[in-house]
Amino acid sequence: MQHEGFAELVGFEVFPQSDGASTGKLEIQKEHLNPNGVVHGGALFTLLDTCLGAALMPRLNDGEICATLQISMNFLKPVFAGTVECRAYVVSKGKRVANVRGELYVGDKLVGTADGNFAIMQAK
Secondary structure, rough: OHHHHHHHHOOEEEOOOOOOOEEEEOOOHHHOOOOOEOOOOHHHHHHHHHHHHHHHHHOOOOEEEEEEEEEEEEEOOOEEEEEEEEEEEEEEEEEEEEEEEEEEEEOOOOEEEEEEEEEEEOOO
């Protein structure tokens, strides 16, 4: 599923799953690279942040939305090319805060991980 706005600009797709999980993918283009020829960390972070939120969205009650409070990301290996795939899932969900975890892969290589906390609030 292609989101409009920033996700469209970056060029990734996110696929929400049922029951608190999502996947996403980013096909690396030259625009994603930093001056060293490595995928910019911001591009990887953006994919993870969006996938984490997409995993939580199906678990929200009617009238609720979520927003990122904090994400701790670990970059494990540099990414130079290929397709980065994200797998995210809800670890726990309370009334006001949820914890979501995500992993980034290129092929079968784990290249990044993240744990995020999301605020849960009523939409206005």
